[in-house]
Amino acid sequence: MSNPFVLDKKEYKRAINPIGQYVNQASQYLHLITGKDLEVCKEFITNGIKNNTLPGSIIDPKIKYLERQDNGDRVEKESTLVEYINSSLTEGELISPTLTTYINPKVKESLLVNFVDDNIAARGVAKKAAFAAKAAGNKELATIKGIEQTNRKLSNNSVSGAHVSASTPLYNKTAHSTLTSTCRSTSGYGNANNEKFLCGNRHYWSPQIVINSIISIITYTDYSKIIELISVYDLKPLTVDETMECITYSTDLYWMNTKETAKIRNLVSKLNDLQRQAFVYTGDMFHLMKHNQELVRTFIKRLSSKVTGDIENPIDSIHKSSEDIVNLAHQICATEMKGKGKDYKAMIGTPELNTLAHTVLNIESTLSDYSSLIKGLWVTNNVPASVAYFPESIRRAALTSDTDSTIFTVQDWVMWYNNTPGTVDFDDESIAIAATMIFLASQTITHVLAKMSANFGIEQKRLHQIAMKNEFKFDVFVPTQVAKHYYAIISCQEGNVFDELNKEIKGVHLKSSNAPLKITKAATAMMESIMASVMAGKKISIIKILNEIGDIERTIHKSILAGELEYLRLAQIKMAESYTSSERSSPYGHHLFWSEVFAPKYGQIALPPYSCIKVSTTLDNPSNLKEWIDKMKDRDLAQRLTEWLIRSNKKVIPTILLPVEVIRGKGIPPELVDIIDARTMVSDLSRIFYLILETLGFFTSNDKNTKLVYDSY
Numbered sequence: 001m002s003n004p005f006v007l008d009k010k011e012y013k014r015a016i017n018p019i020g021q022y023v024n025q026a027s028q029y030l031h032l033i034t035g036k037d038l039e040v041c042k043e044f045i046t047n048g049i050k051n052n053t054l055p056g057s058i059i060d061p062k063i064k065y066l067e068r069q070d071n072g073d074r075v076e077k078e079s080t081l082v083e084y085i086n087s088s089l090t091e092g093e094l095i096s097p098t099l100t101t102y103i104n105p106k107v108k109e110s111l112l113v114n115f116v117d118d119n120i121a122a123r124g125v126a127k128k129a130a131f132a133a134k135a136a137g138n139k140e141l142a143t144i145k146g147i148e149q150t151n152r153k154l155s156n157n158s159v160s161g162a163h164v165s166a167s168t169p170l171y172n173k174t175a176h177s178t179l180t181s182t183c184r185s186t187s188g189y190g191n192a193n194n195e196k197f198l199c200g201n202r203h204y205w206s207p208q209i210v211i212n213s214i215i216s217i218i219t220y221t222d223y224s225k226i227i228e229l230i231s232v233y234d235l236k237p238l239t240v241d242e243t244m245e246c247i248t249y250s251t252d253l254y255w256m257n258t259k260e261t262a263k264i265r266n267l268v269s270k271l272n273d274l275q276r277q278a279f280v281y282t283g284d285m286f287h288l289m290k291h292n293q294e295l296v297r298t299f300i301k302r303l304s305s306k307v308t309g310d311i312e313n314p315i316d317s318i319h320k321s322s323e324d325i326v327n328l329a330h331q332i333c334a335t336e337m338k339g340k341g342k343d344y345k346a347m348i349g350t351p352e353l354n355t356l357a358h359t360v361l362n363i364e365s366t367l368s369d370y371s372s373l374i375k376g377l378w379v380t381n382n383v384p385a386s387v388a389y390f391p392e393s394i395r396r397a398a399l400t401s402d403t404d405s406t407i408f409t410v411q412d413w414v415m416w417y418n419n420t421p422g423t424v425d426f427d428d429e430s431i432a433i434a435a436t437m438i439f440l441a442s443q444t445i446t447h448v449l450a451k452m453s454a455n456f457g458i459e460q461k462r463l464h465q466i467a468m469k470n471e472f473k474f475d476v477f478v479p480t481q482v483a484k485h486y487y488a489i490i491s492c493q494e495g496n497v498f499d500e501l502n503k504e505i506k507g508v509h510l511k512s513s514n515a516p517l518k519i520t521k522a523a524t525a526m527m528e529s530i531m532a533s534v535m536a537g538k539k540i541s542i543i544k545i546l547n548e549i550g551d552i553e554r555t556i557h558k559s560i561l562a563g564e565l566e567y568l569r570l571a572q573i574k575m576a577e578s579y580t581s582s583e584r585s586s587p588y589g590h591h592l593f594w595s596e597v598f599a600p601k602y603g604q605i606a607l608p609p610y611s612c613i614k615v616s617t618t619l620d621n622p623s624n625l626k627e628w629i630d631k632m633k634d635r636d637l638a639q640r641l642t643e644w645l646i647r648s649n650k651k652v653i654p655t656i657l658l659p660v661e662v663i664r665g666k667g668i669p670p671e672l673v674d675i676i677d678a679r680t681m682v683s684d685l686s687r688i689f690y691l692i693l694e695t696l697g698f699f700t701s702n703d704k705n706t707k708l709v710y711d712s713y
Contacts, residue, residue, distance in 0.1 A: 016085065095457055131494065200290070339498065573659075574588070617656060
């Protein structure tokens with residue numbers, strides 16, 4: 001079947017005309033506010049631009065840019081912004097988000113294209129082989145193929161790194177920023193689409209953005225499709241109040257201004273029923289559901305249904321369908337497909353394969369029946385508003401995102417469908433509903449990114465090369481307050497439903513290799529217990545977790561003061577030449593500290609590199625340091641320490657790195673035990689537990705360590 005979520009590639013065309021689009025939209029706004037004829041308003045705006053008589057005159061700013069010559073040299077040139085853009089459009093050049101332009105590949109294709117394409121294709125083959133091996137229980141082959149696909153990805157990523165390295169033949173100063181900005185645009189549109197589609201959340205951070213969004217949508221909507229939808233599905237007409245509720249649902253996150261809200265309400269009151277429906281429903285399944293619950297519930301129920309029964313040539317039905325539809329069917333049939341991968345030949349004659357094939361056909365049939373709804377509301381000329389400022393947005397669905405990815409939740413949809421507010425179920429139907437909503441969100445992103453690519457100037461055959469593929473399904477996803485740190489349970493990857501749930505912990509602070517093994521084991525067990533409780537529908541006892549952490553902290557404190565090594569964090573001192581700073585100011589200075597001060601009494605250590613334990617001290621001010629030295633019974637050691645401080649120009653010693661080899665044999669020197677800052681070390685070692693507590697809404701740690709868990713629990 002043809003994909004209802006995208007247009008034919010030929011229909012994706014550039015639509016870059018800043019002045020013309022301003023005239024159209026400004027005229028539309030003036031027409032609504034004044035009631036004057038649209039053509040009269042357009043003539044007024046056009047003449048105002050020509051004669052520079054509009055309030056807040058339009059300025060075409062002068063710009064300077066570097067143009068690469070045929071011999072490779074770059075020459076500085078001047079132009080205006082509009083001239084620069086129009087010139088690039090005329091030449092058919094690619095325009096990146098940084099406004100760097102590139103020669104059309106039809107004129108000259110990059111030498112790197114085939115290299116990157118080959119790696120992408122080879123990576124896809126390796127990933128499928130890894131999935132197949134995992135489903136077959138061949139862990140060794142799965143690991144090998146997993147490494148292979150990672151290496152292919154790294155090979156492509158290395159091209160970007162080479163672009164910014166002047167020592168390589170691939171050096172191209174603008175390429176890395178072009179790649180980065182393109183990825184940011186991709187993730188920005190992905191996040192913005194998910195927010196609007198799933199939650200009705202629009203990035204309306206200022207009143208002007210709201211007005212711009214209203215005018216843009218009503219100007220570029222195909223009303224014949226809206227009229228058809230009203231006829232077929234009886235879409236609910238919207239009042240001014242209901243339209244304003246849609247707007248304030250987003251604006252209340254950013255601002256409240258009665259004057260500006262009244263201005264927006266006045267504009268909304270000028271819209272007719274069709275325009276209000278277009279504005280509220282376009283790209284927004286949340287508000288479509290809010291005002292047309294029976295329609296949306298029926299659509300989701302049909303799309304997420306598992307269909308059983310015998311079928312002729314089930315493999316043909318599966319292979320003829322799109323990968324995305326098949327992957328959705330795998331998740332709807334999660335119980336049947338668990339641990340089986342995609343080796344359909346091995347399933348011939350089984351009811352599981354028949355169910356999968358029937359479900360694929362049902363998805364196709366449902367999408368075909370609702371294609372007018374999909375095309376009319378989700379495959380339009382209108383994309384989410386204000387993507388340029390999206391990093392500052394307040395979100396309701398997007399939990400986190402990286403360079404070119406977005407991780408979002410559909411739990412509210414599952415609770416709405418099941419009518420269980422506040423409780424998420426993990427039964428087969430709930431999993432199917434979640435998978436269906438994820439499918440719809442990812443499918444609608446495809447069209448948005450295709451429009452973005454067309455405006456960049458991407459050639460037609462590569463129009464869908466910038467895409468956001470639905471890779472992982474997290475049954476439980478727990479973000480922390482630290483970027484790129486989370487713990488989660490994964491049940492499915494690219495349609496492959498796992499026989500056993502995979503647990504994933506991301507971020508150095510959640511799985512630090514230099515933390516004591518007991519700490520990481522206890523933290524991992526705690527995270528797994530929290531996720532298991534969520535999936536089992538059990539309540540999480542915060543008091544129980546706090547008491548557990550308090551006991552761990554007390555054990556750590558006691559162990560440190562006893563001079564034991566069990567809970568001390570590891571570090572490493574490298575060779576002196578490994579550091580850019582001087583020997584005494586770099587970490588190598590800790591080696592000199594031991595060699596010159598403590599080695600004569602407690603034993604010499606070989607030259608670095610070697611492992612150390614990290615000790616926080618109370619010597620964070622000169623007074624404490626002087627008092628410590630004055631009280632030392634071993635005056636020879638005190639003298640050596642004083643001389644080392646002078647040579648090293650040190651007035652405080654907040655942290656000390658001690659060689660593991662010596663400490664394991666003789667323990668921590670008594671002189672050092674006296675000045676260990678146990679609370680700071682407890683806090684440092686317990687950081688992982690404080691991150692876990694914050695995911696449960698409990699915040700207690702601070703920079704001064706004045707309030708640790710074991711103070712109260």
